[in-house]
């Protein structure tokens with residue numbers, strides 16, 4: 001599968017419920033304990049080629065911890081993660097080489113490097129220049145450097161940062177920093193991209209652009225797993241959605257199924273003692289989610 005992005009504008013939602021491609025990423029029984037706290041408990045997730053999968057759940061549900069298990073940052077206490085038919089290697093750098101890239105909830109850029117340099121860093125896992133080649137700086141090194149630079153520029157344009165190439169990452173507006181992180185992830189030529197709250201801190205226009213960007217990433221042959229709290233964003237973007245609550249998978253399915261599931265609504269508004277006014281609120285939120293999805297399609 002080619003993961004090379006092209007320049008065609010404006011990917012659109014397919015409208016198809018699920019692309020039905022081959023299984024690309026599979027998590028089985030993933031559990032992560034920190035001492036006495038079980039942050040993730042026996043979670044299964046399957047992501048197919050070309051699919052956009054949403055991961056939702058209230059604060060502290062275990063979403064980021066689950067991402068950390070998927071990407072090799074944490075070794076799960078139990079369970080396994082398989083990418084393209086192979087169990088993931090034990091180190092994040094090796095997982096990236098296998099074709100899984102991510103962004104972080106708390107942006108992790110090199111603040112004193114330019115936007116272009118940040119993306120070039122992501123690209124280095126695909127270059128062959130070893131330490132000796134880098135010191136000698138022979139023709140092979142120079143060719144790879146030029147190609148890396150060109151590819152980084154192309155990716156900055158793809159995410160809409162073509163005009164910010166030489167700006168220091170720390171001077172970019174927040175929304176641009178998030179897009180820069182996505183460009184750096186794409187530079188590793190991933191098969192699947194994991195995005196942890198990509199629209200946090202974005203205004204509505206930037207959020208819309210982020211949505212359009214994720215569709216284009218999918219249109220370029222990559223699968224995407226995205227964590228978000230913005231329900232309008234998730235339910236218009238994703239083919240399937242998995243809702244975690246207190247570390248456990250509560251519901252998984254098409255957006256239309258998940259958004260109308262009373263357990264999901266309850267998890268978000270937290271109503272241990274349902275009285276009449278709570279029920280009215282549930283109905284209101286449920287119908288609002290439906291309306292948002294219909295508007296988004």
Ligand SMILES: Nc1ncnc2c1ncn2[C@@H]1O[C@H](COP(=O)(O)OP(=O)(O)OP(=O)(O)O)[C@@H](O)[C@H]1O
Nearest residue numbers: 034037039057058059060061062063064065066105
């Ligand atoms: N390294 C850690 N050590 C101990 N506890 C942790 C660690 N990382 C996360 N936790 C705990 O695990 C639980 C799940 O946290 P996590 O950050 O995965 O939630 P989340 O769903 O991403 O929440 P949010 O929506 O706020 O980002 C929380 O109770 C958190 O305090």
Ligand SMILES: [Mg+2]
Nearest residue numbers: 063064065105
């Ligand atoms: Mg989180």
